[in-house]
Amino acid sequence: MTYAHITGWGMAVPEKVLTNDEISKMVDTNDEWIRSRTGIAERHIAAEDESSATLAADAALRALEVANLKASDLDLVIVSSSSPEHIFPATASIVQDTIGATNAGAFDLSAACTGFIFATNMAAQAIRSGSIKNVLVIGTETLSRFVDWTDRNTCILFGDGAGAFVLQADEEPGGVLSAVMHSDGSGADLLTIPAGGSKQPATAKTVNDGLHFIKMEGKGVFRFATRVMARATKETLEEAGLTTDDLDLVIPHQANTRIIEAAARGLKMPMDKFVVNLDRYGNTSTASIPIATVEAFESGRLKAGDKVVFVGFGGGLTWGALAAEWSGPLSAEKKVHHGRYLFLARIRSVLLRALRVVEGLLWGDYGRKRKL
Numbered sequence: 001m002t003y004a005h006i007t008g009w010g011m012a013v014p015e016k017v018l019t020n021d022e023i024s025k026m027v028d029t030n031d032e033w034i035r036s037r038t039g040i041a042e043r044h045i046a047a048e049d050e051s052s053a054t055l056a057a058d059a060a061l062r063a064l065e066v067a068n069l070k071a072s073d074l075d076l077v078i079v080s081s082s083s084p085e086h087i088f089p090a091t092a093s094i095v096q097d098t099i100g101a102t103n104a105g106a107f108d109l110s111a112a113c114t115g116f117i118f119a120t121n122m123a124a125q126a127i128r129s130g131s132i133k134n135v136l137v138i139g140t141e142t143l144s145r146f147v148d149w150t151d152r153n154t155c156i157l158f159g160d161g162a163g164a165f166v167l168q169a170d171e172e173p174g175g176v177l178s179a180v181m182h183s184d185g186s187g188a189d190l191l192t193i194p195a196g197g198s199k200q201p202a203t204a205k206t207v208n209d210g211l212h213f214i215k216m217e218g219k220g221v222f223r224f225a226t227r228v229m230a231r232a233t234k235e236t237l238e239e240a241g242l243t244t245d246d247l248d249l250v251i252p253h254q255a256n257t258r259i260i261e262a263a264a265r266g267l268k269m270p271m272d273k274f275v276v277n278l279d280r281y282g283n284t285s286t287a288s289i290p291i292a293t294v295e296a297f298e299s300g301r302l303k304a305g306d307k308v309v310f311v312g313f314g315g316g317l318t319w320g321a322l323a324a325e326w327s328g329p330l331s332a333e334k335k336v337h338h339g340r341y342l343f344l345a346r347i348r349s350v351l352l353r354a355l356r357v358v359e360g361l362l363w364g365d366y367g368r369k370r371k372l
């Protein structure tokens, strides 16, 4: 039997940090309100030369390094994002090219903040089917580009960043144990970017009306989130034949500390079993779970053999959970083996980015065509 193991993980966040105090100079809010209502103290914001694809590629290269895998060994790249580079082509195609995943198919998956759970489950299912062996799953966001910085209901919440997992086939039992995926499109209006799609294409009027920005009915999303987090966790545990007593860690979507506390109460679990890092990153949407996972691993809270549940909710509406037995890092000996290759892959990614900028400056569209 084939199992889907999580063998690599990586994250990337922009250097620039935006604090609550800085936001309070832009809109009528204050540090105390934001901290007490959300738990957020600061978030990272992408610089001009950063985008969902560049952050994704950085996180991906780190995940490949941990997994001790070459990009050319990947069979599939799935990118989950609500702030993709374009409507098309897929951000996954751009990432696939940047990291040199020359043998992989690549596509985007859109399920808002729950996207990383859906994508990881799809990767695990594909591996278990026996058709592919190595999959890269990335959650990446630059939602700061879609935030109305005059709307205090939303601009305090979101941050930019990316996180990635490598999943690999192995005969050894473990890895992804179960998953549940849910959607309820009747709540689609609660969290949306109204214009810019085929229903309401971008026009001067949609831009004047601010319809290209995130619109959210915060209370409605909050109520929905507190209903589904504990329920989805229980469902996936049941499917895996586990109970909350078996769980070492829960890694929830990082949207609001009060939502995570409600989930802990619903599961009758102590808060110290939950990873919370939204104080430093805000809500990075689909990137929040892999970013929290990387930090949990690096701080020693997540260890090989641990039973962990990832659980999230978001626009759509969507929600889901995934249970896994954490596979742990590969041996140091194996890591050294590909160290040189990965160093070169990073250099290649930086050079490619610089080349695109120079080509754009010199030849505009012609620069792109030359490459083809």
Ligand code: UT7
Pocket: 028, 029, 030, 033, 034, 037, 038, 113, 152, 153, 156, 191, 216, 218, 219, 221, 222, 225, 255, 256, 283, 285, 313, 314, 315
């Ligand atoms: O990944 C999924 C994405 N979305 C979410 O997870 C959002 C879920 N929802 C939430 O986290 C919360 O609903 C918010 C944090 C967005 C808002 O917290 P709330 O406790 O639901 O506040 P509220 O919207 O009910 O607003 C309470 C008051 C209002 O004033 P009045 O009408 O009582 O006078 C708001 O105008 O707080 C006011 N308010 C603010 N005050 C200072 C709203 N935003 C702010 C602000 N600073 N930034």
